Amino acid sequence: MSKMKLIQLLLLLFLTASANAQSFKTKITLQTPESGQSRYKYIPFDVPENTQTLSFRYKYDKKGGDNRLEFGVFETGFSGRDGDKRGLRGWSGSVRDSAFIAEDRATHGYSAGKIQPGKWYFIIGLAQVATEGVELELRVNFNQIDEKPLKQFQAEQGKRFSFDKHRKRKKLRSNGLTWFRGDLHAHSFHGDGSWSVKAILDSAKSNSLDFVALTEHNTFTHYREIDDQAAHYPDLLILRGQEVTTYGGHINVWGLPRGEWVDFRVLPDLESSGKRIAKEARSFGALASINHPTMNCRGCKWTYDDHWGNLDSVEIWNATWDRDDEEALKTWDKFLKEGRSITAIGSSDSHQPPYEPSTYPTNLAIGNPTVFVGAKQLDQEDLFKGIRSGSVFVTKKPQYTIELSANRIYNIGDKIETSNLTKIKLSALLKGFPAGSKMVLISDGAVVQEELTPKGKLARDYEFRPVGRKYIRLEVRDAEGKMLGFTNPIYLSGKTSKRKSNL
Ligand SMILES: [Zn+2]
Ligand SMILES: [Zn+2]
Incomplete structure (x- = not known):
């Protein structure tokens, strides 16, 4: 292609792009909804034919946190009403004040893909609105992506991370x-x-x-x-x-x-x-x-x-x-x-x-x-x-583990019918916790047993009277009382039920 022809082509592309670059802009004042009213507002906008990209901007005075709005977009097919789930194209909550959608990429939280012409909607969540209300300016650019969301997207795509070495x-x-x-x-x-x-x-x-x-x-x-x-x-x-x-x-x-x-x-x-x-x-x-x-x-x-x-x-x-x-x-x-x-x-x-x-x-x-x-x-x-x-x-770190069982067969989460049982044997096995951690057995909100753990491992059996009690569970705390791990209970009343997979 000759230089002249190339210039002509670029000029044509530029003119087409300019002709297609249109925008939609609106201003709206939002008030705190009455109790019992929806906290979501829908603002329609028309997407013209031959639109390849959409670029959104959400602008309002946050007033140091007195105003907090959330944003998302519905595409064609949505009716503009609460309860209708058709066409959600993206949601960025209150995290972003701009976003874009193109066929091959989009701001994270929004779906890339074809852009259908027709009626689209902004969804605005009224998380918090100052008593005097808040003025919101919404803008959509068609076929022209704003620099801010594009740069943000590129920065997110390019971000590098580092990790601790994988230990099996x-x-x-x-x-x-x-x-x-x-x-x-x-x-x-x-x-x-x-x-x-x-x-x-x-x-x-x-x-x-x-x-x-x-x-x-x-x-x-x-x-x-x-x-x-x-x-x-x-x-x-x-x-x-x-x-x-x-x-x-x-x-x-x-x-x-x-x-x-x-x-x-x-x-x-x-x-x-x-x-x-x-x-x-x-x-x-x-x-x-x-x-x-x-x-x-x-x-x-x-x-x-x-x-x-x-x-x-x-x-x-x-x-x-x-x-x-x-x-x-x-x-x-x-x-x-x-x-x-x-x-x-x-x-x-x-x-x-x-x-x-x-x-x-x-x-x-x-x-x-x-x-x-x-x-x-x-x-x-x-x-x-x-x-x-x-x-x-649950434990603070993946290397801390807890085992708790009753009569050696009932596990965490199982239910035991206790009306005929005067006592049960609880077995606890803790591994990996730091020395000086405290193991605590709790039943019906009260501590029934406490013990300091040595480094490495603690294995104990306890006799426990379950009558009249609803549950027993185990916690491990550090010297300052902060949680290092806890189990779900073994339930102590009602019909016995055990997970089949335990047997
Ligand atoms: Zn949360
Ligand atoms: Zn969360």
Whole structure:
């Protein structure tokens, strides 16, 4: 091609691009919704024919945190109403103020792919609005990607990570179960995390985990990367997850099918919301678990459903053990004392590698703490069976392990009919904990036995009178009283039930 022709072609391309570059702009004033009103607003915009890229900008005065809005986008096919799940194309919550979608790539949290012309919608979540209201400016550029989201995307794609050397650990096997190590709560660039999907998997591997769940806030765009990566991690069970993030509590859902998400648009004061979310999760064969039930951030605290009824598990240990976890543990003891049962879990909720200065909100390796699930084999179905039945213990590090059994046959999570039993023999075996850690047996909210552990191993049998008691569980604490590990209970009343896989 001659130089002249090339210049002509470039000029033509430039003119076509300019002709196609259009934009949509609107300003809207938002107010705090009345109690009982939806917290979501939908703003429609028309996408013209021959649009290859969309670039969004969300602009408002945050007023030092008095205003907090969340953003996402629905494509054609959506009706503009709560309850309609068709066409969610992406969600970035309050993490980003710009985003783009192109055919071959998109801001993490948004789906790349063809852009259908027609009516699209912004979804705006009113997390917090100052009393005088907030003015929001929304802009869409068609066929021209803004520099800011493009640079952000490139920086995320190019980020390098480092990991501790992978150490293979021996599998813990007891009473016919293998105790698989995992982490059920982590965030990548697709949500508000600073990890790539691959980096989360590498961190899980370096900690010798057997399973990991990636749980992004209200989006599903990480699934594709999970599916692409899975073949490179044959020993790691990777679960597609969503942190269903509402303004009255957060719920982790694990095991979602490709492309599916659970509707997060609930009224914050609607008691039955937790139940509804759990039902929707189960309709996909997934599990639903309450996250950080006592955490003091806006919307993080659990407010739904008869406390914790209806859900499969509750995250008693979130990230580094602190006052919130201590409070969650107290609430759990109260719940168990009433003769009810719910599986307690723990997870890193990691957003960032541990070697980076913590910005928002947790920088921990994947698997700190580690959740151990007793299962026959490492597949989703058996893992979920283990979680549901309470075959779970949690430790600060993957090398700390706990075994607890009753009469040598009943395991963590089992139920024993005790009306004819005057005593049972409890056997505890702790491995890997630092010397001077304290082992504590707790029944119905009260300490029944305490013992300091030597370095390496502690093996003990105790005689225990179970009559009139609801449960017995075990904790390990460090010299300052911080949690190093805890088990789910062996339940002491009601009909005997043992997991078949234990036999
Ligand atoms: Zn959360
Ligand atoms: Zn989270």
